[in-house]
Amino acid sequence: MAAVAQNVVNSDDQFTKNCNSPTQNSETDTNKSSDSKSEFQKNINELADILSKLNPWAKEFIPSSFRLKNDQSVQNNFSKRRNTFNQGRRRMNGRSFRAQREESIRRTVYVSDIDQHVTEERLAALFSSCGQVVDCRICGDPHSVLRFAFVEFADEHGARAALSLGGTMLGYYPVRVLPSKTAILPVNPTFLPRSEDEREMCARTVYCTNIDKKVSQLDVKNFFESACGEVSRLRLLGDNVHSTRIAFVEFDIAESAIMALNCSGMILGTQPIRVSPSKTPVRPRLPRPASN
Structure with a gap:
């Protein structure tokens, strides 16, 4: 140019x-x-x-004060749109979660007065006549007839049909069946057994809760070995949020795990522990990769 x-x-x-020029002719x-x-x-x-062909909005043609103000305006508008989108997505996710939870509650029944000798498999078999059972959880002290359970069906028809089984004798006691007010908390599928060997490991494993935080892993192992038998693997877990800890205890034989269920209510440290069958195996920890 x-x-x-x-x-x-x-x-x-x-x-x-x-x-x-005067010297040139006309x-x-x-x-x-x-x-x-x-x-x-x-x-x-x-x-x-x-x-x-020049761009009148190129940097060299626009005063810096105007350009700064315009850039901030564009950035603020973008931030507002992004925040509005994220808030809308969170609201949608929240509504979707609540809708799924409410739908799951409608497919679930609450069962109480369960005989201490009744297993989850036996309870699920009783209700399978009403529809497809997708989950069954027995809770409470295994020594007490006040044990209760949640049974979730594949659809609401199964849950409504299950209400008619109230009063059915299961073991030594008639069970009570009511509509559930809560959904069953799903187990992380990555923790569930992946093979026949891991299912056999679950039969030898118990899930222990309400463990005193001052109790060490060695204390837990010694407690169960003295009462039930040899412990082959133990995983003691806890965090800074909860006041107690949990443990997965795997025994050498399944009979020891059955005996461990009788330890519910016994004092370990300063707390009465709760013991129930484990739905997940205690997998060996993978070695950490060597740092470079």
């Missing part, structure tokens, strides 16, 4: 000189004047064409 402008200036100067002056004007107009047109 600078070269074109310089050509325009040079052509203008040459045109002026030719027009003012015909020559006229021709040269015409040529100079034509060249000058051509350069002007080229300059106008170049300028027309």
